[in-house]
Structures are given as structure tokens and as C-alpha cells.
Amino acid sequence: LPSHMVPTAFVRLDALPLTPSGKLDRNALPDPVLPSAAGQPPTTERQRRLCELFTDVLGTPIDSIDSDFFELGGHSLLLVRLASTLRREYAALADRVSVADLMVASSVAAIDNLLSGESGGGARSFAPVLALRATGSAAPLFCLPPASGLGWPYAGLKHVLPKDVPLYALQSPLFSGGQLPEGLAALASDYADSIEATAPDGPVRLLGWSFGGVIALLVAQELTRRGRRIGTVAMLDSYPEVTEVGRALDRDAVLARVLAEMGFPVDPDERVTVEQAIELMRDQGDAITVLEDHHVAAAIENYIATEHFTSGADYGHYDGDVFFVVVADEVDRWGTASPAWRPYIGGEFTVVSVPFRHSELLDIAALELYGPALVEALAREGGS
Numbered sequence: 001l002p003s004h005m006v007p008t009a010f011v012r013l014d015a016l017p018l019t020p021s022g023k024l025d026r027n028a029l030p031d032p033v034l035p036s037a038a039g040q041p042p043t044t045e046r047q048r049r050l051c052e053l054f055t056d057v058l059g060t061p062i063d064s065i066d067s068d069f070f071e072l073g074g075h076s077l078l079l080v081r082l083a084s085t086l087r088r089e090y091a092a093l094a095d096r097v098s099v100a101d102l103m104v105a106s107s108v109a110a111i112d113n114l115l116s117g118e119s120g121g122g123a124r125s126f127a128p129v130l131a132l133r134a135t136g137s138a139a140p141l142f143c144l145p146p147a148s149g150l151g152w153p154y155a156g157l158k159h160v161l162p163k164d165v166p167l168y169a170l171q172s173p174l175f176s177g178g179q180l181p182e183g184l185a186a187l188a189s190d191y192a193d194s195i196e197a198t199a200p201d202g203p204v205r206l207l208g209w210s211f212g213g214v215i216a217l218l219v220a221q222e223l224t225r226r227g228r229r230i231g232t233v234a235m236l237d238s239y240p241e242v243t244e245v246g247r248a249l250d251r252d253a254v255l256a257r258v259l260a261e262m263g264f265p266v267d268p269d270e271r272v273t274v275e276q277a278i279e280l281m282r283d284q285g286d287a288i289t290v291l292e293d294h295h296v297a298a299a300i301e302n303y304i305a306t307e308h309f310t311s312g313a314d315y316g317h318y319d320g321d322v323f324f325v326v327v328a329d330e331v332d333r334w335g336t337a338s339p340a341w342r343p344y345i346g347g348e349f350t351v352v353s354v355p356f357r358h359s360e361l362l363d364i365a366a367l368e369l370y371g372p373a374l375v376e377a378l379a380r381e382g383g384s
Contacts, residue, residue, distance in 0.1 A: 039066025042108070046115065050108045053089065057082045065108040070132070070158040073364050079103070079155075080290050090115055099290045100125040103152055125152070126175035126295065129194050133158060133167040139231060140166035141378065142195050144208035144215040147258055149174060149302030153209065153362040160371030165378075170194055174298040184309045188218035195223065205231040205378050209361055210261070211306050213238025214315070217344065221316050232321045232377045236361045239337045240344070241310045254307040255300065263359030274300050319346035323377035325370055329357045350377060 017028035042048040047065050054062040058072050069079065083102055087094040096114045103125040105114050124130070130151045141161065143154040151169025161167060170191050173179060181187050195204060204223070208216030213235030220233045252271035260268035264280055272280070278296055291299070322345050324338045338351045352373055356366045 039064035040109070041065070044112075047108060047112050049089070050111055053082070053085055054108060057085060062108070065112065067108060068158060069102070069106040070155045071163075073159050074106070075156050075362075075364055076152060077285075083290070086111070103130070103155065106155070123176075126171065128171055128173055128176060128178070129198050130169040130171055131167075132169055133161075133163075133165070136164040136166040138162065138164045138166070139203040139205055140168060140199050141205045141207055142198075142219075143167070143169045144191060144206065144212040144219060145169070145171050145302075146208070146210040146212045147303050147306045148172075148299040150299055154207075156362050156364055156367055157207075159364060160367050160375060162375065168195075168198060172298070172302045174301055175295060180302075180305050184218065184313050187309060188215060188222050191215060191219050192222040192226065195219070196226070196228070203229040203231055205233075207234040207236070207378075208238065209236035210238055210358065212236075214240065217315065217318055217322070217341075220320060221318050224318075224320070230320055232323050232380055233318065234323045234325075234374055234378060235341070236325045237327050237337060237358050238324075238341075240315055240340050241313070249304070249307055251304050254304050258303045258306070261358060263357055315344045317344055317346060321347040321377075321380065322349050323374060324349065324351045325361060325374075326351060326353050327358050327361065328353050328355045 011030055013030075017025040019025045041063060042051050042065050051062045051065070051067075054067060054069065054072075057078055058069070058074060060072055062072070069082065074082070079102055080099055083097055083099045086097040086102075090097070093115050096117075097111065100123075101114055102111065105111055132151075132155050141157070143151055143157070145151050146153065149172025151171045154167070154169045157167060173190075181190055206216040206220050208214065216233050216235060217238075220230045223230055250271070252273055255274070255277050256266050256270045256272040257268045259266040259272060259277060259280065264284060266272060266280070274297070277300055278293075281296075322341070324341065326336050326338050338349075342349060350373075352370050354361075354366055354370050356363070356369075360366050
């Protein structure tokens with residue numbers, strides 16, 4: 001079997017538990033004890049304590065300093081919990097272990113180095129190209145940013161991707177002091193430049209969630225024009241919206257619609273100010289509110305910019321293959337996006353429906369469900 005289809009744990013049973021009707025009683029099956037990743041064991045008291053803290057947060061025994069938080073099933077909310085735990089445990093060194101630092105220092109060894117005074121990775125967490133996994137011999141996977149412009153949600157992909165696949169998340173230039181271009185084509189071209197600077201030759205693979213899927217399809221076309229070979233493009237519940245050219249941009253109305261699409265309790269027909277959006281995010285405990293105010297403001301500016309980018313948008317035509325994930329839990333509210341993309345795609349168009357909401361597609365539970373099919377699709381040589 002391919003590595004992604006091999007079970008991660010086996011449990012020996014003398015007999016299978018049955019219901020009174022003689023069927024398998026799944027609720028009575030024991031939970032497997034997942035093994036921690038193989039690697040170097042802790043050698044100092046602090047490393048041993050860090051392994052214990054990883055174990056507490058992840059609920060999985062950790063006995064290697066090379067264990068990666070995201071590969072073991074960590075996600076953004078658990079990362080916030082880990083950062084809080086570390087700041088309590090090492091109060092005198094709290095400024096060295098922000099959530100931003102942990103995004104690029106996600107193993108016990110890396111956190112131990114941060115606590116020892118190694119330069120933090122906070123700034124790198126907002127760089128135009130965020131290296132979530134810089135090593136590996138397979139074709140790299142580049143993830144295009146959603147409407148927030150932040151690539152952090154893609155860290156969970158490390159849990160389902162084979163370890164030989166390098167993983168990068170592209171991010172909005174607003175987070176690092178840059179500016180957004182004027183149009184959608186220029187935005188795709190800029191991201192294509194970043195990909196070529198990171199992976200100058202060889203095939204690449206692309207993925208995007210929400211607005212990121214729109215950009216992924218456009219970047220695939222741009223790289224194809226440049227002579228690059230693209231494998232399957234993965235689009236996670238993206239919508240081909242086209243707004244009217246010349247329509248006045250109502251920032252507050254845009255914010256309300258975007259927040260509703262993200263799963264916040266907002267009427268999409270209302271208007272929400274930037275201040276109200278930040279307050280709502282904090283009240284809902286959204287992970288983005290752990291950022292400093294200027295980074296939250298940048299994320300909101302990215303949300304608003306998506307409306308500008310879709311003004312008279314031309315999504316072109318991609319002759320390669322596309323793997324598309326649709327959410328089943330919000331069909332009544334938002335409809336199904338995949339049929340609208342068919343005219344833009346010339347290759348094989350694979351659609352997978354999952355019982356989740358749009359905002360949950362990069363959660364571990366969702367990734368574990370469609371992840372094997374995603375990995376299989378990305379491994380195919382189809383594309384352009």
C-alpha cells in the first residue's frame with residue numbers, strides 16, 4: 001500500500017465487540033495508542049519537560065525531540081494552547097515563544113532552541129513564503145493564501161502529506177510591509193514569481209482553500225505559460241465570484257459577507273466595521289486574534305481586497321487536472337461551487353464531498369477524511 005494508506009496503529013483484540021443484533025459495536029472498540037514519531041530522545045530536563053507538555057496538549061505520547069507538532073495532529077487552536085502553556089511554564093522566557101514563533105519552530109528541539117536564546121521565527125511566520133516543511137525529494141506543494149492572506153491554516157496538511165513532500169504556504173505581502181497589486185492577474189503573477197524563486201525548476205503542485213483555490217488555478221495557468229510543469233491543482237471549496245466592474249467598494253458590507261463565509265455568526269446582508277470584526281473574532285476565540293493588532297488589521301485589509309480582485313474577474317482556462325473538495329453541511333446556505341468551475345477546467349475534474357463546513361476544511365478531522373484522496377490526486381502526474 002502507499003504510505004498514506006498504511007494504518008498508523010494496530011490494536012490486537014481477542015474478539016470484536018458486537019451489538020445485541022450481532023453487528024460490530026464501533027463505540028466499544030478501544031482507542032489505539034498512537035506511537036510518537038521516531039527520532040532523537042530528550043537528553044536534558046527541559047527537553048523531557050517539553051515532551052511532557054507536547055503530550056498533554058496533543059493527547060499523544062511524545063518521546064522524541066524531533067516530533068513535529070503539526071505532523072502529530074496539532075492545529076492552530078492547539079498551537080495557541082501550547083503557546084499559553086509554554087509561557088506559564090517558562091514565564092521568564094515568555095517573549096521567546098509566541099504563536100508566531102511556534103509556527104516555524106514546531107518541534108521540541110526547535111522550541112528548546114528558542115528557550116535557549118536562539119533568534120525567534122516570528123518574522124518568518126509572516127514572510128511572503130512560509131516554509132512549513134523545507135525538506136523532501138518529491139515535487140513541492142505550494143498553498144495559496146485564503147482571503148485573510150495568512151498561510152498558517154495549511155500547517156495541518158503536514159499531518160496527512162507524505163514526509164517527502166516539501167510544503168510551502170504563500171502569504172500576502174501586507175504582513176511583511178509590502179503592497180498588494182492592482183488586479184487578480186498581477187496577484188497570480190506575483191505568487192508565481194515567489195514559487196519560481198523558491199523552486200526554480202522541476203514540477204510543482206498547487207493547493208488553495210477558499211479564495212486561495214481561485215488563486216491556485218490562476219497561478220497554475222501563469223506557471224504553465226512560463227513552461228513549468230504543474231501536477232494536479234487542489235481547490236478546497238472555492239467560489240468563482242465575479243463582482244460588477246466599477247461598483248463602489250463597501251468595505252463594511254464586504255467584511256460582513258466574508259465573516260459569514262468563515263463561519264462567524266454574522267448576517268451576510270448586514271454591515272460590519274473593522275473594529276466590530278476584531279471584537280467579534282476575539283469574542284469567538286478565533287486563532288487570528290492572537291496576532292498583534294497591525295497583523296490583524298493586515299488580515300482584514302486582505303479580506304476587503306478580495307472584493308476588489310473579483311471585480312470583472314477573468315478566471316481563464318486551465319487544461320490540467322483539478323481535485324475539488326466541496327462541503328456538504330452548507331449546501332443549503334451557499335450552494336455547491338464545483339459545477340461553476342467546470343467551464344474553466346479542461347482536464348480531469350475530480351469532486352469529493354465531505355460532511356463539514358467551509359471554515360472546517362483544514363481542521364484535522366476533515367483532513368483525515370479527504371486527505372488520502374488528496375494525496376493520491378497530488379501524486380498523479382496529470383496536470384499541465
